[in-house]
Amino acid sequence: MSNYSDHPKRKLGNSDIEMTPVGLGCMSFSGVYGPSEDESAINLLHEAIDDGLDALDSSDMYGWGHNEELLGKALVGRRNKVVLISKFGQVQNPDGGGNLVNGRPEYVYQACEASLKRLNTDVIDLYFQHRIDPDVPIEETVGAMGRLIEQGKVRAIGVCEGNPETIKKAHSSHPLAAIQSEFSLLYREQAEEAREMTLNLGISFVAYSPLGRGLLTSHFLDMDSLPKDDPHARHPRYAEENFTHNLMLAKKLADIAIEKKCTPAQLCLAWLLAQGQDLVTIPGTKSKTRLEENMGALQVSLSNDDLQNISDTVPAGSAAGTRYPAGGMKGVHI
Numbered sequence: 001m002s003n004y005s006d007h008p009k010r011k012l013g014n015s016d017i018e019m020t021p022v023g024l025g026c027m028s029f030s031g032v033y034g035p036s037e038d039e040s041a042i043n044l045l046h047e048a049i050d051d052g053l054d055a056l057d058s059s060d061m062y063g064w065g066h067n068e069e070l071l072g073k074a075l076v077g078r079r080n081k082v083v084l085i086s087k088f089g090q091v092q093n094p095d096g097g098g099n100l101v102n103g104r105p106e107y108v109y110q111a112c113e114a115s116l117k118r119l120n121t122d123v124i125d126l127y128f129q130h131r132i133d134p135d136v137p138i139e140e141t142v143g144a145m146g147r148l149i150e151q152g153k154v155r156a157i158g159v160c161e162g163n164p165e166t167i168k169k170a171h172s173s174h175p176l177a178a179i180q181s182e183f184s185l186l187y188r189e190q191a192e193e194a195r196e197m198t199l200n201l202g203i204s205f206v207a208y209s210p211l212g213r214g215l216l217t218s219h220f221l222d223m224d225s226l227p228k229d230d231p232h233a234r235h236p237r238y239a240e241e242n243f244t245h246n247l248m249l250a251k252k253l254a255d256i257a258i259e260k261k262c263t264p265a266q267l268c269l270a271w272l273l274a275q276g277q278d279l280v281t282i283p284g285t286k287s288k289t290r291l292e293e294n295m296g297a298l299q300v301s302l303s304n305d306d307l308q309n310i311s312d313t314v315p316a317g318s319a320a321g322t323r324y325p326a327g328g329m330k331g332v333h334i
Contacts, residue, residue, distance in 0.1 A: 003051055003052045004020055004022075004048075004051055004052030004053055004054070004295050004298070005020070005051075005052030005054065006052070007020050007021070007298045009021075009054075010204070010277055010278075010279075010280055011204070012083075012126065012156060012177045012178050012204045012280070013156070013158075013175070013176060013177035013178050013202060013203045013204045013278075014156075014175045014176075014177055014202060014203075015126075015155060015156035015177040016155075017083055017125055017126060017155060017156055017177065018083075019054050019055040019083045019280060020052070020053070020054050020055065020298070021273050021279065021280045021281060021298070022269060022273075022280075022281050022282075022283065022294055022295055022297060022298060023053070023054070023055030023056065023057060023083070023085075023280060023281065023282045024045075024048065024053055024055065024056055024057065024282060024283070024284065024285070024291065025057045025208060025282040025283060025284030025285075026041075026056055026057060026058045026062065026067055026070075026071060026284065027057075027058075027059070027062045027067065027284050028284045028285065028286050029041040029062075029063075029067055029070055029286065030062040030063030030066045030067040030070070031063060031066075032062065032063075033284075033286075036286055038070055038073075040286070041070060041074070041286065042070065042073060042074045044286070044288055044291070045071075045074040045075075046074065046078070047288070048288075048291055049078050049081050049082060050078075053082070053291075053295070054081060054082050054083055055082060055083040055085065055280070055282065056071060056082050056083070056084055056085065057085040057086075057180075057206070057208070057282040057284075058071050058084075058085065058086045058087070058119075059086055059087035059088075059090070059128075059130055060086065060087065060088050060090075060111060060114065060115050060118070060130075061087070061090040061099065061130060064092060065114075065118055068086060068115055068118035068119045069118045069119075071084070071119055072118055072119045072120035072121070073120070075119070075120065075121070076120065079120075079121055083125045083126065084119065084121065084124055084125045084126075085124075085125065085126040085127075085128070085206070085282075086115050086119065086124050086126075086127060086128070087127070087128040087129070087130035087160065087180075088107075088108065088111035088112065088115065088127070088128075088129065088130060089101055089102060089103055089111070089129045089130040089131050089132075089133065089141075090130045090131050098327045098328070099131075101131045101132070101133045101134075101331065102133060103129060103132065103133025103135075103136040103138075103140070103141040104133070104136055104140075104141075105140055105141065105143065105144035106144075108141060108144035108145055108148070109144065109147075109148070112124070112127065112148055112153055112154065113153075116153060122152075122153075123152060123153060123154065123155060124153065124154050124155070125154075125155045125156065126154075126155065126156050126157070126158060126177060126178060126206075127145060127148065127154040127156070127157050127158075128157070128158045128159060128160050128178075128180050129141055129142070129145065129157075129158075129159045129160060130160050131160060131161060131331045131332075132159060132160075132161065132162055132166060132331070132334050134334060137169075138159070138162075138166055138169050138170045138173070139169055139170070139172070139173035140173075141170075142157065142159070142170045142173040142174050142176070143173050143174060145157040145174065146173065146174030149174070156177035156178070157174065157176060157177060158176050158177055158178040158179050158180060158203075158206070159176065159179055159180075160179065160180045160181060161180075161181050161182075161331065161332040161333055161334065162179055162181075162194065162333070162334070163190075163193070163194060163333045163334060164193060164194055164196065164197035166334065167179055167194060167197050167198060167201070167203070168197055168201070171201050171203065176201075176203050177203065177204060178203060178204040178205065178206050179194060179198055179203055179204075179205060179206070180205075180206040180207075180208055180282075181194055181205070181206075181207070181208070181332075181333070182207070182208055182209045182323055182332075183195075183205065183207035183208075183209075183210060183272065183279075184207070184209060184210050184211060184212045184216060184268065184272065185212070185216060185253065185268050185271060185272070185310070185311075185314045186212040186215060186216065186237070186246065186249065186250075186314065186318075186319040187209070187212065187319060187323055188316050189316050189317055190332070190333045191205070191207070192316065193333075194333070195278075198278065199276070199278060203278075204278045204279070204280065205278050205279050205280070206280055206281075206282060207272055207279060207280070207281045207282070208281075208282055208284075209283075210268065210269055210272050210281040210282075210283050211265050211268055211269070211283055211294075212237070212246070212250075212268075212319075213235055213237070213238075215237065215238075215246050215247070215250050216250055216253065216264055216265060216268040217263075217264060217265045217290075218254065218263055218264050218265065234325070235321070235323075235324070235325070236321035236322045236323075236324070236325060237319065237320065237321035237322075237323070238321070239321055241320070242320035242321035245319075245320040246319055246320055246321070249313075249314045249318060249319065250264065252313050252314065253267060253268060253310065253313060253314060256306075256309065256310060256313065260300065260302070260306070262296070262297075262300045263293055263296070265283075265290075265293055265294060265297070266293060266294070266296050266297040266299075266300050267297075267300065267302075267310070269281055269283065269294060269297035269300075270297045270300035270301075270302050271302060271307060271310050271311075273297065273298075274302050274307055
């Protein structure tokens with residue numbers, strides 16, 4: 001791997017936290033997109049961190065604690081080299097249905113203590129409310145998160161998938177360093193709407209799924225159809241007709257990537273990062289090759305004409321299929 005620490009860092013909102021604008025989303029280490037071996041994951045993390053990767057994104061919901069425990073092991077002797085991001089708020093449904101949400105202040109403290117223990121650390125750098133609880137005023141949840149900062153257990157806070165009004169209310173309760181929401185060339189309408197508010201308030205934007213859950217990589221470009229056992233298939237954007245349409249958009253971007261002498265993933269990450277210094281990304285992967293490819297986006301330079309051409313090639317709203325199945329959509333941009 002090349003050294004990533006040579007690239008300019010970006011400051012997260014009002015905090016004193018800085019990170020290289022391409023971090024690593026760690027969800028796939030907990031079996032979300034097929035099986036993952038802990039030993040391989042830890043080896044990948046060690047190599048990447050030693051080469052300058054400086055931001056890791058986890059959640060207590062990924063593997064219901066497994067992901068944080070994995071990072072706790074991987075970060076022994078390396079904790080001070082990374083911005084450690086985690087989240088709380090999604091809880092298991094005792095009936096086995098879709099996840100529930102808990103934003104009550106007493107749960108905020110309980111969840112943080114449990115995450116600190118699993119992560120084997122004294123402080124979480126950036127702590128997010130993973131999903132907003134519609135039954136608890138956002139000011140109450142964020143107020144409790146602010147007290148975690150006062151207690152020294154968290155350095156900075158944010159919320160995930162808030163709409164502009166929710167972000168404004170949350171920020172009024174305690175300054176947010178960042179919000180985290182899905183943002184990619186394929187799925188950007190809600191992100192751009194939220195970002196109008198975050199830019200006004202000086203809040204950074206952590207973009208997850210910046211490669212459209214794989215659609216904007218080269219992984220699917222030459223496939224005639226999606227394998228039935230592929231874990232991506234549960235997402236509406238991968239449904240048969242949607243997948244065909246979205247693949248057509250991805251191939252247009254791949255053609256531009258050829259012109260720019262980079263991969264489709266690098267082009268799409270570079271486009272996103274060029275939208276502003278407030279943006280950082282956390283593409284997820286279990287693969288050393290993919291990780292190196294994603295970090296290579298930091299070397300891609302796009303002119304204003306390039307950026308406009310890319311935006312025009314895949315206009316906002318042109319992708320087919322919602323970001324999540326119907327149940328999941330109820331919890332985003334609220």
